Amino acid sequence: MNKVSFLKLITNSETINVQEEIPGLIFLDAKQEYPIANSNSIEIKGIDGELPGSITYSSFNLIIRLGFDGFDSIDSYLAEDALRKLFFRREYYYIITSDSPNKKYAVENPQIAPSVKDSSTIEFELTFKVYKGYSESLYLTDQFSLGDGKWQFENGLVPDSDIKYKHTRTLFEIFNGSSDTIDPRHSHKLKIRIRLATETGFKIINKKTGDVFEYIGELKANQSFLIDGGYPYKDQKRCGRQTNHGIIRLAPGYNTFEVWGKISKFEIEFVFPFIYR
Known part of the structure; x- marks a missing residue:
């Protein structure tokens, strides 16, 4: 049985299935960048090495690829417009995907890079900053x-x-x-x-x-x-x-x-x- 692919956006008031909002949109994959550790070590003059401090973690990027296959250039324009409306908000939100359906990522508004394949086909790369530095159980x-x-x-x-x-x-x-x-x-x-x-x-x-x-x-x-x-x-x-x-x-x-x-x-x-x- 094939796994149903999805991308969902969770706000304070609702959960939005992105593919249902934009017909023709396909979730391709999601890639989580590796954690970035901060050692917070301290150097003291006259003493060799460093004094180790507490280890914290920086934010990291979650990169999501989407594909869109429409009938003509008008469909492509409407899909891009719908993406802007969905993902650019004045509030932070969570993202979940079918690649890790039991995890959610607290994210900021993404950077979106479209790659036009032809007049009706586009691939989108969405780069989200996961500002907490970790993902959470759903x-x-x-x-x-x-x-x-x-x-x-x-x-x-x-x-x-x-x-x-x-x-x-x-x-x-x-x-x-x-x-x-x-x-x-x-x-x-x-x-x-x-x-x-x-x-x-x-x-x-x-x-x-x-x-x-x-x-x-x-x-x-x-x-x-x-x-x-x-x-x-x-x-x-x-x-x-x-x-x-x-x-x-x-x-x-x-x-x-x-x-x-x-x-x-x-x-x-x-x-x-x-x-x-």
Whole structure:
């Protein structure tokens, strides 16, 4: 069975199938350029070599080729006009393709280079800057299911049927199917929703990374608690002063967590996308 090729554009309000908007347009292929690492090393006079700094990644290009086959030059003109209207916007958006249907790329408006083959046939090369420096899973983990075929795993681990992202026990595992560590300090999305009752506070410990988040204070079972990236919220109000300002990261693969404290009525949920280099 032949794979159906597609190119889709995801905005804040809708998902657009580009071929349906422009009859005669064909998705040919997509090529992702390699990651560009920044070492952020520091040279100090009088000392050999460099002091290594944290490694970050620059944006990279996603190059997409499209073909158009119309009846005459008027069709070609209309196709080019439609491409301009679709891809040149005042808002950022995501791109997904049939080459990697479970990944999405956060992109800026592209550079478009048309190559006219004849009066009715054109090949377009669209170069998008993926400004985040990584691609993401199409869905977040609160929509996770192994059986729906909508997830890609790129860290060499075979997932099992016990993977889940909501737990009621204080010792549990969170599976990160990314090819990189989820780290809020790099603006990676990670929300940890917590419900529990305590008079003294609690600690969340990721045994794989050594990260510890501690909250000191009372929390009732009917109150909400959210760690959104690096910021904690109690009943939607910032409460960083009642914490150790700890950051929770997720290494690729399985992360074992333990929650300490005199707590009851415990429930925790991790919501994030997988990220890919």
